[in-house]
Amino acid sequence: EVQLVESGGGLVQPGGSLRLSCAASGFTFSSYDMHWVRQATGKGLEWVSAIGTAGDTYYPGSVKGRFTISRENAKNSLYLQMNSLRAGDTAVYYCARDIGRGYFDLWGRGTLVTVSS
Amino acid sequence: QSVLTQPPSVSEAPRQRVTISCSGSSSNIGNNAVNWYQQLPGKAPKLLIYYDDLLPSGVSDRFSGSKSGTSASLAISGLQSEDEADYYCAAWDDRLNGVVFGGGTKLTVL
Numbered sequence: 001e002v003q004l005v006e007s008g009g010g011l012v013q014p015g016g017s018l019r020l021s022c023a024a025s026g027f028t029f030s031s032y033d034m035h036w037v038r039q040a041t042g043k044g045l046e047w048v049s050a051i052g053t054a055g056d057t058y059y060p061g062s063v064k065g066r067f068t069i070s071r072e073n074a075k076n077s078l079y080l081q082m083n084s085l086r087a088g089d090t091a092v093y094y095c096a097r098d099i100g101r102g103y104f105d106l107w108g109r110g111t112l113v114t115v116s117s
Numbered sequence: 118q119s120v121l122t123q124p125p126s127v128s129e130a131p132r133q134r135v136t137i138s139c140s141g142s143s144s145n146i147g148n149n150a151v152n153w154y155q156q157l158p159g160k161a162p163k164l165l166i167y168y169d170d171l172l173p174s175g176v177s178d179r180f181s182g183s184k185s186g187t188s189a190s191l192a193i194s195g196l197q198s199e200d201e202a203d204y205y206c207a208a209w210d211d212r213l214n215g216v217v218f219g220g221g222t223k224l225t226v227l
Contacts, residue, residue: 035216037162037216037218044119044203044205044218044219044220044221045154045156045162045205045207045218045221046218047207047215047216047217047218050215050216058214058215059215060213060215094161094162099167100150100168101149101150101209101216102149102150102152102207102208102209102216103150103152103164103167103168104152104154104162104164104207105164105167105173107161107162107163108161109161110161
């Protein structure tokens with residue numbers, strides 16, 4: 001089955017770190033750009049990061065310098081290392097498969113990250 | 118404040134037609150494809166329209182997309198109760214070098 005499954009979410013204190021994972025199956029993971037998108041409760045979608053097939057990475061200003069996206073093609077896995085977490089980073093984090101510059105044809109179910117003391 | 122602008126909510130009666138607008142700029146909609154996502158309550162987003170006006174396999178042809186200049190629209194005809202959801206437009210932004218989303222539009226079928 002073609003799917004993405006996120007894991008690694010949880011409760012973390014402000015200033016702390018967390019590493020999210022996204023396990024891909026049913027398709028050739030290495031052939032696709034991959035993204036992380038988040039959604040705070042009751043809010044809209046916010047793009048968090050992207051990684052190309054060649055390992056090139058992209059971030060919005062809100063997370064640049066704090067978050068790092070990476071991939072391990074041998075394990076069909078996508079990661080998001082989140083450091084210096086803030087309350088505003090509290091959200092459900094989705095991984096998504098990119099067919100072409102923001103055309104996400106496959107999404108995971110998401111993993112909840114809560115930043116609170 | 119989202120880079121792409123959508124109305125927060127729209128409503129229409131069953132079997133009618135509704136449109137949702139998405140306004141951007143030359144660095145995003147004006148120069149890149151627009152994609153639309155449907156998010157049912159408690160679910161992950163789902164691709165609804167890609168490359169401005171194309172329907173993915175399995176999506177009802179009651180949904181259609183269009184684009185003109187720096188604006189795009191999603192139209193839903195023959196409204197059904199199961200269409201109640203949040204709808205998001207998205208596009209690549211050349212200036213920000215990333216994906217930008219609209220703030221989302223909540224559709225209510227009266």
